[in-house]
Amino acid sequence: MLDSPMALSLPLQDQFETLFPYEHLCPVCGNILQLCSANAISRELAHDWNLTAQQRRFFDYREGCTCKSCGSSVRRMNFAKVFLETINLQHNEDIQFLCDLPTMTALDTIKIAEINNCGNLHSYFSVFPSLAYSEYGSNLPNVPSEDLMSLSYPDHQFDVVLTSDVLEHVPDYHRALSEIHRVLKLTGTLIFTVPWLSDRKTIARAKITPAGQIEHLQSPSYHGDYTLKLPDHLVFHEFGFDFVDVLNQFFETKIHCSNSFGGLIPSVFMCRKVTHTL
Secondary structure (H helix, E strand, C coil), X not given: CCCCHHHCHHHHHHCCCCCCCCCCECCCCCCECCEECCXXXXXXXXXXXXXXXXXXXXXXXXXXXXXXXXXXXXXXXXXXXXXHHHHHHHHCCCCCCHHHHHHCCCCCCCCEEEECCCHHHHHHHCCCCCCEEECCCXXXXXXXXXXXXXXXXXXXXXXXXXXXXXXXXXXXXXXXXXXXXXXXXXXXXXXXXXXXXXXXCCEECEEECCCCCEEEXXXXXXXXXXXXXXXHHECCEEEXXXXXXXXXXXXXXXXXXXXXXXXXXXXXXXXXXXXXXX
């Protein structure tokens, strides 16, 4: 169990060793890595989140530092590395860039659930014939809506489940993790990102009442375009160091933080299913 941020800082950074040997190339598009930068965190969100000036810079780096060729942010480049390493190890492949996924020999056999699209990475994941892609609240006939707290999929269905900055918008993330655990195969892996500050405890900003209404425990906070304040972008939890304890109730958790300017902020969680009864 993690009793304090100090118990988290170094060991988890050392638990994950990436096999990706091409730090000068983008793991998404394969081109020589040239980075563009822009501020990505609004003043209002930084205020709601109580970010220091340094933490705001780190999150601007996470989201606003992007590959000039394909537009992938540092977070999504790290996501790609973890996905590739998982697939390579599980299926004896040697794919180093998402753009080369169509050449995989195991392409037709890998079952993936992408629950809410992973931004520009979605087009790369779409090469998997059995990809189960969903968007919460979708009205599109070819894109089903899935609720992470009540997935429609059968047990033991997927090799990999992917979510990208989604769990913070789910009212009951414990229930969501239980559902993901249920639909993963016995050897399956959850790969995901959330905004995460490892030097503070998890903060609940909102909850759903027994009557089904949203009760705000802090001032409402939204991700994405802050001026729109879309209901689906409402933040229910700001995750802190104790979040890893929750993950470890369901999974064997490792944290990947390549390109880790800003400490663990651009982290990707790689969670292998554990088979004990929940």
